Amino acid sequence: MTKRMDLGGSFTLPGTSMTLNRMGYGAMQLAGPGVWGPPRDVDGAIAVLREAVTSGVNHIDTSDFYGPHVTNQIIKRALHPYPDDLVIVTKVGARRGEDKSWIPALSHQELIDAVHDNLRNLGLDKLDVVNLRVGGPMGPSEGSIEEPLTVLVELKQQGLIRHLGLSNVSLAQFAEGQRITELVCVQNLYNVAQRNDDGFINDLAKQGIAYVPFFPLGGFSPLQSAKLEAAAASLGSTPMQIALAWLLQRSPNILLIPGTSSVEHLRENLKAATLQLPSDIIKNLGSIG
Numbered sequence: 001m002t003k004r005m006d007l008g009g010s011f012t013l014p015g016t017s018m019t020l021n022r023m024g025y026g027a028m029q030l031a032g033p034g035v036w037g038p039p040r041d042v043d044g045a046i047a048v049l050r051e052a053v054t055s056g057v058n059h060i061d062t063s064d065f066y067g068p069h070v071t072n073q074i075i076k077r078a079l080h081p082y083p084d085d086l087v088i089v090t091k092v093g094a095r096r097g098e099d100k101s102w103i104p105a106l107s108h109q110e111l112i113d114a115v116h117d118n119l120r121n122l123g124l125d126k127l128d129v130v131n132l133r134v135g136g137p138m139g140p141s142e143g144s145i146e147e148p149l150t151v152l153v154e155l156k157q158q159g160l161i162r163h164l165g166l167s168n169v170s171l172a173q174f175a176e177g178q179r180i181t182e183l184v185c186v187q188n189l190y191n192v193a194q195r196n197d198d199g200f201i202n203d204l205a206k207q208g209i210a211y212v213p214f215f216p217l218g219g220f221s222p223l224q225s226a227k228l229e230a231a232a233a234s235l236g237s238t239p240m241q242i243a244l245a246w247l248l249q250r251s252p253n254i255l256l257i258p259g260t261s262s263v264e265h266l267r268e269n270l271k272a273a274t275l276q277l278p279s280d281i282i283k284n285l286g287s288i289g
Contacts, residue, residue, distance in 0.1 A: 004056040008273035013184040023273040024059030026259035031067040049078040061257040064117040072121035093133035135168035185210040205253040244272035
């Protein structure tokens, strides 16, 4: 039987009763190559999800545009009816083209349709947290988010969404969002080598708001660094475990959602939550990027 692990402590989303273990799971890699279509091994994908939850993961990040639809359908097949403490966080604001491209989808009807797609494919009548995803492929872009966020606020008022967050936003856009509604989390690009959001993270920590880095291991271009290699060798771990442990020690409001389609790799990621990096290694890693 899989043993439940210490997953880096916990964090309660502001204004909610949702207490999340800080090491979660990102479901993007459960779809096929290019996040398109079904995976080669559906049973393997189901096994990864069940192993994650059995190990103590209670925060799964997903979107109905992964696949599209495929990842949410696999989550439902693997875990429904869901454990009482499991929080599924999804995102809207994009769709997939027939050429497998990623296309902004921020109109009133596109956002409504996306929320209903998530509800249907996850088998839920209310979504725990919905992140509004805006900006470009790898970072925020200028502009107001009032119009699309207001659509999600209306859906929340209708009882289809419990809580809202933002993804791929600037500090100014987050401040605009807070003037419109309560926000429980931000999901932006951040890792030991890409640290543009250092000040943003600190500001959110003061407010008790979660920061969830996407691509914590570099995403489609995995992190590579001699300093990560050296730290891993000194601690008998892997460079990716060091990168995850660094994030957990960076700030208590950081929640991690590393993804994988392998049970073995999942176990490696979760084990990173047990690492305690000494101060000299943290200082050395701080100069990466």
